[in-house]
Amino acid sequence: MVRAAVESASPCGGGTGTGSAADFIPPRPTLPKLREAATRCRGCDLWTCGRVVFGEGPRSATVMFVGEQPGDQEEQAGHPFVGPAGKLLDAALEEAGIDRKTVYVTNAVKHFKYERGAKSARRIHKKPNDTEIRACHPWLEEEIRLTKPRVIVVLGATAAQALLGKQFRVTQQRGKPVKSELAETVIATVHPSSVLRAPDGERERARNEFFADIRVVARHIAKA
Ligand code: URA
Ligand code: SF4
Secondary structure, X not given: OHHHHHHHHOEOOOOOOOOOHHHHOOOOOOXXXXXXXXXXXXXXXXXXXXOOOOOEOOXXXXXXXXXXXXXHHHHHHOOOOOOHHHHHHHHHHHHHOOOHHHOEEEEOOOOOOEEEOOXXXXXXXXXXXXXXXXXXXXXXXXXXXXXXXOEEXXXXXXXXXXXHOOOOOHHHHOOOEEOOOOOXXXXXXXXXXXXXXXXXXXXXXXXXXXXXXXXXXXHHHHHO
């Protein structure tokens, strides 16, 4: 009984990560080659957590959205941003007049990190740590190198840490272009999950602010 309880509460992981996804990047990568190679990635311990969810979208995308990591529904579907946070992102894109089919959507970390609830089998999201974010970075780097988006949208603190450094504060710098070598325009905003998690009295404002940031993105796409 005790053993089962400990096991059920422990996160996935505890595997045998090599320390970097760079060990799994194929020679002369293309997006399809990367996607295929990522299914064998053991760059960090999260490879034991389920299926890898690689970025999706056309190579010619002008804009790339970078989230944290796939969630429960994304892991099951094998596609990024298809769960509740994805639906909110879709709504914000639609309202801003951005066609999701034309954007590249990906995550800083490509495996869903979770722990099991003590009382149910539900998989509870866990934030990826510095080691996992660093280990997974080569995939994101390759995605950016191959798609060369003119606009990169950083969704939340984990993506900001991966692309803009740990000192970057999304709450202070959201919604305006930040200096970066990564692309012509790099804009950070909150993660759509944070809007969904906001307390009842604050959710509407959080949603409006998120939508406003995505409208800023749309204006920059139009300029690009
Ligand atoms: N949250 C993310 O950061 N990415 C997804 O793909 C889904 C939810
Ligand atoms: Fe590889 Fe990234 Fe998955 Fe870690 S999270 S195993 S680095 S794909």
